[in-house]
Amino acid sequence: MDRRSFLRLGVGGAALLAAQPVLGRDPALARPAPGPFGHGVASGDPRPDAVVLWTRVTPTDEATPGSGLGAATGVRWEVATDDAFTAVLRSGTVTTDPASDHTVKVDVDGLPSATDLWYRFAALGATSPVGRTRTMPASDADVESLRIGVVSCSNYEGGFFSAYRHVAARDDLDFVVHLGDYVYEYGQGAYGPGPGIGRLHDPATEMVTLSDYRRRHALYKTDPDLGALHRRYALITTIDDHEVTDNSWAAGANNHGAGEGDYVARRAAAMQAYFEWMPIRATGGAAEPTRIYRESSYGSLVDLFVLDQRTYRSEQVAGAQGDMLVTDPAVAAPERTLLGAEQRAWFEAGLDASVAPWKVVLNPVMFTPFVVADLPDLGGVANVLGGVLAGLGVSPPVVLNGDQWDGYRAEQLAFRDRFGQVGGVVLLTGDIHSTWASEVPADPGTYLPLVGGDTVAVEFVVPGITSDSLGSSLAGLFPGGELLADNFPAIISTVAPWFKYVDVERQGFGVFEVTADHAHHDWFYVSDRTDPNATAVDGPSFRSVAGSNKIVAAAKLGPRPAVAAAAPAAPASPAATPPIATLPATGRTLPLGAAAAAATAGLALVAARRATAPEETE
Numbered sequence: 010m011d012r013r014s015f016l017r018l019g020v021g022g023a024a025l026l027a028a029q030p031v032l033g034r035d036p037a038l039a040r041p042a043p044g045p046f047g048h049g050v051a052s053g054d055p056r057p058d059a060v061v062l063w064t065r066v067t068p069t070d071e072a073t074p075g076s077g078l079g080a081a082t083g084v085r086w087e088v089a090t091d092d093a094f095t096a097v098l099r100s101g102t103v104t105t106d107p108a109s110d111h112t113v114k115v116d117v118d119g120l121p122s123a124t125d126l127w128y129r130f131a132a133l134g135a136t137s138p139v140g141r142t143r144t145m146p147a148s149d150a151d152v153e154s155l156r157i158g159v160v161s162c163s164n165y166e167g168g169f170f171s172a173y174r175h176v177a178a179r180d181d182l183d184f185v186v187h188l189g190d191y192v193y194e195y196g197q198g199a200y201g202p203g204p205g206i207g208r209l210h211d212p213a214t215e216m217v218t219l220s221d222y223r224r225r226h227a228l229y230k231t232d233p234d235l236g237a238l239h240r241r242y243a244l245i246t247t248i249d250d251h252e253v254t255d256n257s258w259a260a261g262a263n264n265h266g267a268g269e270g271d272y273v274a275r276r277a278a279a280m281q282a283y284f285e286w287m288p289i290r291a292t293g294g295a296a297e298p299t300r301i302y303r304e305s306s307y308g309s310l311v312d313l314f315v316l317d318q319r320t321y322r323s324e325q326v327a328g329a330q331g332d333m334l335v336t337d338p339a340v341a342a343p344e345r346t347l348l349g350a351e352q353r354a355w356f357e358a359g360l361d362a363s364v365a366p367w368k369v370v371l372n373p374v375m376f377t378p379f380v381v382a383d384l385p386d387l388g389g390v391a392n393v394l395g396g397v398l399a400g401l402g403v404s405p406p407v408v409l410n411g412d413q414w415d416g417y418r419a420e421q422l423a424f425r426d427r428f429g430q431v432g433g434v435v436l437l438t439g440d441i442h443s444t445w446a447s448e449v450p451a452d453p454g455t456y457l458p459l460v461g462g463d464t465v466a467v468e469f470v471v472p473g474i475t476s477d478s479l480g481s482s483l484a485g486l487f488p489g490g491e492l493l494a495d496n497f498p499a500i501i502s503t504v505a506p507w508f509k510y511v512d513v514e515r516q517g518f519g520v521f522e523v524t525a526d527h528a529h530h531d532w533f534y535v536s537d538r539t540d541p542n543a544t545a546v547d548g549p550s551f552r553s554v555a556g557s558n559k560i561v562a563a564a565k566l567g568p569r570p571a572v573a574a575a576a577p578a579a580p581a582s583p584a585a586t587p588p589i590a591t592l593p594a595t596g597r598t599l600p601l602g603a604a605a606a607a608a609t610a611g612l613a614l615v616a617a618r619r620a621t622a623p624e625e626t627e
């Protein structure tokens with residue numbers, strides 16, 4: 010079909026409005042672009058022969074998201090191998106209406122594998138912005154490398170989505186994974202600097218109803234930087250808690266009150282809106298139409314497991330501060346589950362059946378153990394933590410965050426052993442608004458600073474796109490929390506030396522690559538989350554040699570060979586990357602390679618770093 014006939018769908022003879030987004034940085038303009046396609050386009054869950062395409066059509070002014078208003082509307086879609094749509098591969102027409110909030114999802118199949126594709130929609134005489142996507146290689150293809158963007162925790166009121174813009178500007182990725190907290194539930198002014206920078210949630214109150222969740226997703230889809238990301242790359246997404254509400258579990262949530270109705274009904278509304286507004290493929294059938302966990306592969310190189318760690322989990326065990334600083338031995342109860350029985354069995358079977366050298370796990374909450382077993386011999390650094398614990402009447406052993414795998418100890422240990430058996434497991438993690446690079450120890454008790462120990466997997470944790478940093482949270486959580494936050498990396502190096510890098514202050518994103526030889530993770534930070542034009546600066550990089558389950562500091566990735574050949578003008582920066590030690594550091598950043606040194610130097614090391622580093626404003 011040519012361009013003219015493509016545009017003819019809908020109102021015959023109507024003006025052919027090009028609904029390109031014209032959103033400015035002025036937050037007052039954070040509303041849909043004029044025309045039927047003001048919420049942009051997106052693609053997701055690529056397969057070797059298929060990809061999910063998404064848009065939302067607004068047929069009339071009153072047919073706003075969540076309104077339930079507006080007539081059924083036909084929408085044309087096209088997929089081509091060029092951005093001028095001279096070589097259209099597939100096309101069709103679907104009808105949408107208020108039952109799906111006028112969202113459109115098309116699972117287009119019959120596509121060539123490992124191919125760049127362009128797509129667009131048309132309705133009511135208008136065309137959508139053009140999106141670009143890419144199919145996966147054939148499952149048995151011998152591929153050289155996978156390179157993806159890694160993002161999480163994007164609170165609209167937390168700042169501008171500059172990190173998304175910087176991911177979208179890259180030209181070397183296969184797709185982008187979002188590890189959860191794509192939207193946040195809070196009402197205006199409840200979390201983050203939004204009111205001060207004109208980034209205000211819609212609806213103004215906490216989202217609880219189906220209409221609320223639809224409106225909130227719609228607001229996020231008007232953000233120009235998120236729109237750019239969706240137009241450029243397919244996303245593979247999972248959920249964390251805030252897609253429903255804070256610290257959710259199977260039958261409730263920390264942020265679900267008595268006046269907010271039945272929790273399971275609320276989650277159903279949230280998940281309905283999520284599946285309407287996200288480019289995610291429904292794989293659970295009629296029995297579970299909003300099932301999140303699913304599997305993919307990238308040629309013969311990678312098997313990709315997408316986990317849901319909220320919908321089926323046991324309730325968090327109470328700690329001294331919410332679910333933090335947990336001393337209750339109930340965390341180890343064998344019946345406690347993070348994944349639920351069905352997902353756990355599916356994940357176990359998938360790991361066992363995988364013959365790919367790399368098993369990459371989209372793992373919303375941190376797996377690596379983070380338990381303080383003892384304090385007496387830990388010197389000055391531990392005194393900070395000891396002081397905080399003593400002030401709260403808490404004594405070790407203590408789980409620092411019971412919302413993570415540590416709060417589900419039996420299941421954590423079972424998968425620790427399984428990871429060790431299958432090999433090649435890399436966990437990509439979000440949730441905690443901070444940067445962590447770690448080896449997963451086979452036995453924390455025998456893993457020694459400098460010497461190391463047996464390990465079973467590696468984990469890379471990305472900071473939030475905008476959400477408040479872990480450091481700022483720690484500083485406000487406990488009496489003495491500010492001191493704890495300032496010394497946090499040194500404390501970690503003391504009590505958990507398998508963590509090789511920690512930063513609890515910055516926002517940003519990750520770029521992850523695997524080849525037959527290595528798994529590699531680059532971090533990039535945004536200069537200021539409240540600056541709409543924030544720049545991206547280099548963070549740390551770590552690499553794991555295949556078969557090692559260890560990580561070492563590395564230089565930034567260079568251009569991919571195939572990409573470099575196609576786009577020789579792409580900026581190159583591999584060798585120019587400064588070593589980790591010269592990165593600008595805050596008091597809350599510490600490369601942990603010299604863990605033993607940090608353990609002995611303790612506060613003095615941190616103090617020295619703070620004396621030579623610019624202090625960041627919280």
Ligand SMILES: [Fe+2]
Pocket residue numbers: 162163189190249251440441442473476
């Ligand atoms: Fe988050």
